[in-house]
Amino acid sequence: MRIVYLVPSIANEGGVARVLSTKANYLVQKLGHEVHIVTQNKGNVPLFYHFDAAIFLHDILLTGTPFAFLWSYQKALSVIFKKIQPDCIIVADNGLKGYLVPWLFPTKTPILFESHGSKFIQEQASKNTFFGKLTYRFLILLKIFCAKKFDTFIVLSEASLQEWKLYNALVIPNPLATIPVKKANLQSKKVIAVARNTYEKGLDRLLPIWQKTSLANPDWTLEIYGNQVTNGTLLQLAKALQIENSVRFYEPVKNIEAKYQEAAVVLMTSRSEGLPMILLEAMAVGLPAIAYDCPCGPRAIITEGENGFLIPDGNENVFIAKLTLLLQNVALRVQMGNNASKITAKYDLETVMLQWQNLFETVAKK
Template structure:
């Protein structure tokens, strides 16, 4: 089978790139599929994650205003579909152009929208005036209308699928890819997080939390792996945080860094199905996260393998984080349950779901 993935970026250190590297490699190495990935404006970039050498990368250069951008996008995609002649097209993009896709690309090839984020994802804080609210409402309604034009939508959880309320949807979670017998011993006085420094990922909220939790526990440190250290560090200094945080650039093999920590913290404003939580749990890390739309609650069971905090309840987050810091016995209990949780998303099990889905789709079966 020949697959064509269409994504904004694939060579960066983002979660979608991580997931697609895992799945693309598995498709090739276990099912013998041919995998093509079309991204934009990444002509000379090297891949951050390790892709099988048989993955075929394609790049489209898109520039100009919205009209010029969309015109080039349509032309480039049509050319690649004609050149590659895929059996299935998978669109993994949270941007509005993804929802325009089924209107501008006319093909008999099945088109799948692979949903990696909440329907309500935003790249920046939204204005509250009447016009802004109206535009936002129209945007969500357009998404609802457009998603029904895809052959299928693959959501990462039941909660995600419920956001879209469609009849053409199926649920296939992200796979837990880490297979190891090494687990954190929970002895190091260290909290860890890994996320882009973007509005969506909410590292600014984590700084506010750590300002209080760090002052209460000065012998603990927070390690942040991110893409924009400079602006994040400036933000911390502006908050009066001058110590207790270590900043690092993203690393490929972050599992080694998870093993050196005792707690994983997430403060995203929206999520899809956060791979970092699965990775952390696979290595025995108890997790604490805001119960944002929509991913953390699929993975974290409150007070069993971690803590889910009502979204934006900063005081409760500080309280529960401090509780985990102070109680090694609770961390150990959560750690055992976290390992069991990660096993529910075993990569072989999840990829078998993908194989069945794609084979049925290619045969034109209804399911």
């Protein structure tokens, strides 16, 4: 089967690129499919994750006004589709153009949407005005309308299924690329967070939490790994909060599993998530997790009080209290860490890819 993925970029350390590398490699190596990945504006160089040499990489240049942008997108993809003659098209693009693909390309070829984010995802703070609120509401309704046009709309969890409420939706979670052999011993005094420095990922919400937590736990350190975390904005905020001595900022590293193994707790303060690989991979190593109950990924992974704490979104005081509890209670960390590592069975690579293979066989019959 010839499978084409449409994704803005795979030249980054993000969760979508991580998952796509795992799945695309499996599709060509284990299942014998022909896989093509179409990115935009040099979105496939340089690659952060490994993509098998048998995978075909394409890139298209998109510039200009929104209308010129869409016209260029439609024209370039038409040329690629005509050449490849795909049996299945998978859109992994949360941008508006991703939702418009079935309208831009009326075709009998099955078009699937792979949703890696919340329906309510916001890449920047919305304007608190009547027009700003109206625009936000309109975009959500437009997403829902367009989502119904896809042959199948794949979501990553039951929580996401409830969020979208679509008749054509199907749950297939992200897989773990590997099952960790070495687990964290949870004895270090390091807390870890992994996220790019964007509004959506909410690192600006994490630093004030750490400021208050570190007052009672001065011997602990927070390590933050991610794209643009070493730029001026977070450093300035850390200095303003007077926590620059207890926070360390690092650019992305390929062997993030080793960093999880050195930590004792993993934190997430995102404003929205799909099914965050950061939590899956950290908890697989045995880290208890604390995350805001944002829409809607963390609640699909964290079982409150068993493998971590799910905090009411934006409730800083509860977050601080639960974090302090874990930092000061080794036995509780170990208990929750042991429970956290049990999630690996649900996200086993072979199991997840069997679900994808079954879906491909189903859409091929249609």
